[in-house]
Amino acid sequence: xSALTAEVERLSxxxxxxxxxxxxxxxxxxxxxxxQERYAxxxxxxxxxxxxxxxDLRPPDGANPDADVEVTHKLGCWSLRRGDFLAEWxxxxxxxxxxQSRNPYSLDAVLRxxxxxxxxxxxxLLLHAASAIRNGKAFLFAGVSGAGKTTISxxxxxxxxxxxxxxxxxxxxxxxxxxxGTPFTGELAKLGENVSAPIAALYLLAQGPENRxxxxxxxxxxxxxxxxxxxxxxxxxxxxxxxxxAFDFVSRxxxxxxxxxxxxxxxxxxx
Amino acid sequence: MSKLYVARNPRVAARxxxxxxxxxxxxxxTLFTLNKTATILWQSADGMTPLDEIVARRICPEFEVEPxxxxxxAEALARALAGHEIMQVSEQPIPLPAHTGVQR
Numbered sequence: 001x002s003a004l005t006a007e008v009e010r011l012s013x014x015x016x017x018x019x020x021x022x023x024x025x026x027x028x029x030x031x032x033x034x035x036q037e038r039y040a041x042x043x044x045x046x047x048x049x050x051x052x053x054x055x056d057l058r059p060p061d062g063a064n065p066d067a068d069v070e071v072t073h074k075l076g077c078w079s080l081r082r083g084d085f086l087a088e089w090x091x092x093x094x095x096x097x098x099x100q101s102r103n104p105y106s107l108d109a110v111l112r113x114x115x116x117x118x119x120x121x122x123x124x125l126l127l128h129a130a131s132a133i134r135n136g137k138a139f140l141f142a143g144v145s146g147a148g149k150t151t152i153s154x155x156x157x158x159x160x161x162x163x164x165x166x167x168x169x170x171x172x173x174x175x176x177x178x179x180x181g182t183p184f185t186g187e188l189a190k191l192g193e194n195v196s197a198p199i200a201a202l203y204l205l206a207q208g209p210e211n212r213x214x215x216x217x218x219x220x221x222x223x224x225x226x227x228x229x230x231x232x233x234x235x236x237x238x239x240x241x242x243x244x245x246a247f248d249f250v251s252r253x254x255x256x257x258x259x260x261x262x263x264x265x266x267x268x269x270x271x
Numbered sequence: 272m273s274k275l276y277v278a279r280n281p282r283v284a285a286r287x288x289x290x291x292x293x294x295x296x297x298x299x300x301t302l303f304t305l306n307k308t309a310t311i312l313w314q315s316a317d318g319m320t321p322l323d324e325i326v327a328r329r330i331c332p333e334f335e336v337e338p339x340x341x342x343x344x345a346e347a348l349a350r351a352l353a354g355h356e357i358m359q360v361s362e363q364p365i366p367l368p369a370h371t372g373v374q375r
Contacts, residue, residue: 234298237297239297239300244286250288
């Protein structure tokens with residue numbers, strides 16, 4: 001009988017975002033190729049104690065990526081659910097599973113959620129913000145869809161390094177906040193560079209008749225920052241961690257409103 | 272008339288930022304910004320000081336308002352905050368865990 005038993009080959013890929021490696025295991029070579037292309041620039045090497053997820057691919061029958069995300073915690077295990085995936089993750093064992101179709105954007109969503117959970121424990125945030133490095137400093141540009149994240153990313157000069165046009169990765173490190181590049185893209189559909197730099201400013205984007213920067217009062221800065229934080233879990237301790245992280249962030253990083261006309265002249269104010 | 276006691280909900284995250292008191296419910300992530308009266312009430316809500324004493328000592332001197340009217344307003348405010356689960360209201364003293372002070 002043993003000769004007839006087919007052993008399923010396990011293929012693995014380490015996706016390293018914000019310095020956090022996540023190993024994805026699959027038995028599907030086509031899916032592996034899709035991921036290698038999707039996360040080019042963010043592929044890491046195997047490391048001890050890395051988080052691992054086994055992906056169980058299913059046909060996309062009825063999958064709905066527009067459904068609401070549900071993230072719950074029970075008996076040491078996180079459950080991540082949307083219309084197009086169902087994932088479970090046990091932080092203690094660092095292992096998890098994902099049931100989804102071959103659509104890489106389902107995995108994208110799982111990775112975002114897992115990173116929000118990891119960051120919340122470590123004093124970090126995922127933000128609805130574009131970000132770029134210029135002169136060794138990172139600048140964040142936050143706003144809802146249509147505020148201008150993609151526009152300001154597209155207008156970035158050659159000496160600016162784009163980290164993302166959609167989801168910024170922010171981590172506390174040595175009494176400062178650092179922004180990392182991410183593969184999470186918006187309309188620009190261009191992966192960020194996998195580099196990092198200390199954050200010099202957070203700008204709330206608004207389009208207007210002139211380019212100007214107006215510092216925000218602390219309370220408004222705090223509320224605006226929280227309004228742009230990505231967080232999905234119903235978990236009191238992590239919500240409190242996010243709250244205190246946002247408070248610390250606005251006490252260390254200048255937050256301003258950046259009103260701009262949609263041409264490259266806005267970058268004369270940045271850096 | 273029985274006394275009322277008010278206490279901060281220890282499951283609420285709170286920070287005072289440039290004079291503005293910000294609270295976030297750990298339950299549903301709702302963010303609250305308190306006005307000056309609500310901030311005084313929140314900061315004084317130790318579970319052991321009766322509401323009428325908080326009003327007499329902390330609120331009346333600040334706003335030059337009649338004690339009876341101030342007490343009515345403060346009770347309504349406390350019950351409204353309790354409705355959002357960010358404060359507890361009781362006719363008995365409410366012991367609070369030791370770590371429920373406001374971080375600054």
